[in-house]
Amino acid sequence: MKKKGFLLLNLIAALVLLLSACAPAGGAGDVIKVGGIAELTGDIPAVGASFKNAAEMAVQEVNDAGGLEVGGKKYKIQLIIEDNAGKADQSASAAQKLITQDNVVAIIGPNASRYAIPASEIAESSSVVLISPWSTNPKTTINEKTQSAKKYVFRACFIDPFQGRVVAKFAMENLGAKKAAVLYDVASDYNKGIAEFFKKTFEESGGQVVAFETYTTGDKDFTAQLTKIKDANPDVIFLPNYYSEVPLQIQQAHRLGITVPFLGSDSWGSSELISLCGTDCEGYYFSTHYAADNASPVAVKFIEAYKAKHGATPDDVAALTYDAFGLLWQALQTAGKVDRQAVRDALAKIPKYEGVTGVMQFQEGSGDPIKSAVILQIKNGAFVFFANANP
Amino acid sequence: MIYILQQSLNALQLGSIYALIALGYTMVYGILTMINFAHGDLFMVGAFFCFIVATFFKLPFIPTLLISMIGVGLLGVTIERVAYRPLRQAPRVSAVITALGVGILLESVMLVIYPYPQSVPTLLPNITWTIGGVTISLLQIIIILLSLGLMLLLDFIVRRTMVGMAMRAISWDKSVVPLLGVPLNLVISATFALGTSLGAAAGVMYSQAFPVIDPYMGVLIGWKAFISAVVGGIGNIRGAMIGGFILGGVEIMVAAFMPSTYRDFVAFTLLLILLIFRPYGILGQPRPQKV
Incomplete structure (x- = not known):
């Protein structure tokens, strides 16, 4: 009896190994799997909600257009969002799950630095790209022990x-x-x-x-x-x-x-x-990161679409999330294949990306984009553009 | 000097809220020798009652306070009836775990209804006076006076009325006193009603002083009030009041005169030292264990 159970366990383990070895990273067939980690519950749920809204919008736009063309082939995008419940440990386990079980090609999120930092450690050690839309703490993209830049961690915002x-x-x-x-x-x-x-x-x-x-x-x-x-x-x-x-x-x-x-x-x-x-x-x-009332043409298009879909002006989290996905699409297209390493190499060298939150650029050896900031004032219960601040 | 006075006022405000919540812990402990860990979450429910009544029924302060106290009082009695009474003969640790479970249940239910932090409407006019450099607000005065008033009322009920006498008798001996005709269950229900409605009053005042509320707000405050009750001598009503004011005072004064990062570290070290010298708390008496 005991031996039988052991055999069964072995069999399952072998099967799991076999399955995970066979599936190419990022999903099989015509689907690219992208992971998302967000603060859907916990202390800052409004951040998670904006992330989810913008992420679903970014993915839907691509899918409605017939998919993303990578290396001459159209792929549909499958988005898997995990809730980190506003906890550091759950952010790390969500990253682990997306990488090993769901086999995603890249992860977008988490947003707050205190959750993005633990998740980024997992992504870095598994050699999977992670782009945090909103985490502005330097430690997210810097390895604290060696003081060198993490190779697989990027962000869509300034630091x-x-x-x-x-x-x-x-x-x-x-x-x-x-x-x-x-x-x-x-x-x-x-x-x-x-x-x-x-x-x-x-x-x-x-x-x-x-x-x-x-x-x-x-x-x-x-x-x-x-x-x-x-x-x-x-x-x-x-x-x-x-x-x-x-x-x-x-x-x-x-x-x-x-x-x-x-x-x-x-x-x-x-x-x-x-x-x-x-x-x-x-x-x-x-x-x-951006002012909704002082927007570029790219941003205006995004703001209109977001308003029509969700009935609210997108906040900075939504805008940055949308840009993080935009960066990933561009990296996938430049890479020309659905491969974790190729995506990382393409992303690290993006010369210019015109996003909702302004023009950004990555330089090899840093996951932090070069971009500008804005100062907003609260006036009559709304955020109003006040000044620009360049890097 | 002005600075010390201003900080003392802050301490009184925080301390009176701790004291009101600590009373709930101490009353239940006094009568059942059980720690009602759901009490901090009942305080949270009190704050949400205030939010709901003030937002949707637009009632002024006093009715809102009364409705919240009655509502949460009934909830406290129900919880005792449904969750704690069946376990009264069970090992004490089962009751404590049940209380923790009830607390998490309350948080989770509230989280389903209100996943986002909510803003509580201000029910009291925002008036401040500056007297000799010290700024004092109407809200602070009301919180301090109302808390003291409620504490005096409770003290009166426990010491001068029949119900209070029954409570004290049952806390002294749970097996013989009911044989003398004291309705045990009724007295325990009354204790829960009083204790939890005081917690609700604290919740209402807290949500007026700090008007952003969320389902987890009761956890930290609940722990601190529990510590106040222990410092004052758990089971002792006046002790809980003193403990609340001591914890509030120590917390504010440490932040006032030392780097604020040291606040909890210094505050709780002081309380630990106090407990080493008075292990039963400031007013607590060692009870002989009957074998």
Whole structure:
């Protein structure tokens, strides 16, 4: 009996091995399998929802046009989206599942840096391309041990040092700030990274960071830190935090009698921010990837199509997700075959891609595109274009 | 000086919310020697009750508060009846696991209804005064006074009424007191109703002070309130109040005078040291174990 069970197990194992060995990566026949990892549930579900909307749209457009032509043959795209539930470990296991079980040719996502970093480790060690649309922390594409660029990890957005620099320069030049305060989530890679880069640039340019305060994910009471910030009397307060927390921070600051302007980063750019914040966020600025009201022809086409399909203006996550897919289509076409390694090599050398979020370019040896940022202002409950910031 | 006063005000606000939730833990423990780990999630349900009543029925603050307290109180009684009562004779660990399960159930149900964080409408006018450099808001005053009022009311109920006397008697001895004609189940239900409705009141005030709510909001707060109850001496009602204010005070003051990254680290180290010297909590008494 025992032996029989063992035999059966062996047989299954052999079968699994055989199957996985036979199937070519990316799917058999006329289908290309693409994986997606998104924050569909958890603490930032609006990000996951935008990702899903834009991803399905990008894939549907290709399929409606008869498929993607790669090496003279038309392929249909099959999209497999995994939910990471807003957890780092689930992001890694989702990447593992997509690579080994679903056999995808490449992965798009996750979006937030704290989930993109663990998933990128899996992709890198399995030699599968991963493009994160929205992860701006440098660690996503850099191997921390060797300090060299990861070979298989790319992103569609700019990185935090650039964004921190843009906001710091904006605070000094446009708002005339000399003293700044920062409140950020010390338990999240994105917030921590951008806060530090802001501080560095602001101080190097002759400014003074008078308060550098922290909290941890899940905190709702920021009164102690904000009272400290008020006591330090800054000209401007920088909140590089997610849209679900920023409204609480600003409302509590207002209740403590703080009146100086607030600045934010691309994590503010969800329409949820306005519905959670009410009028409290009115007049404040943040840096982000694109402005829906100052769009290029490519972007206008995307925005119209998105509005028609989902009934809302696409936020930056949606735009970047769409661009991440666009980059993958271009890489597949340049590669001329459905092969993980060929896709990676083509992607690494994309000379120019005109996306919704602007023109981007990859250079061999870096997964970070060269592209520009915009500053938006919150005006009458909408995000309004304010200024451009070039690399 | 102004700075210290301002921070003390912050501490009072946070502390009164911790204290209100801690009362729920301590009351249930006092009467059943069981830790109701679903209490933090009942607090969350209270906040969502407030959100629903205020958004869809557009009621003002007081009716919203009362409806939430009654609604969650009934929910607490139902949970006790359905989930905890059948396990009253079972090993204590089964009841604790059930409580954890009920908590996760509440979170998951709420997650199905409201997967996104929700914004709670403000029910109180946003008025702030600046007195000698200290900024104080109407909301802060209401939270602090209402919490103190509810705590005094509870203290009165437990110490001066028949129900309260029955509660104290049953917490002293669960096997003999019912033989003297005290309706055990009714008293336990009353305890749950009181404890959970206080949690709901905390939820309503919390959602007014911090108006972005989500189904997981009760987890961290629940743990902290539980710790407050232990620090004050679990099972002791006045202890829970003191514990809540101590934890709120320590958290705010550490963030106020040290780098805010040290907050939880220093706060909880201090509480651990306190428990080493007073293992039963500040007002807790060692109970002789009857064999």
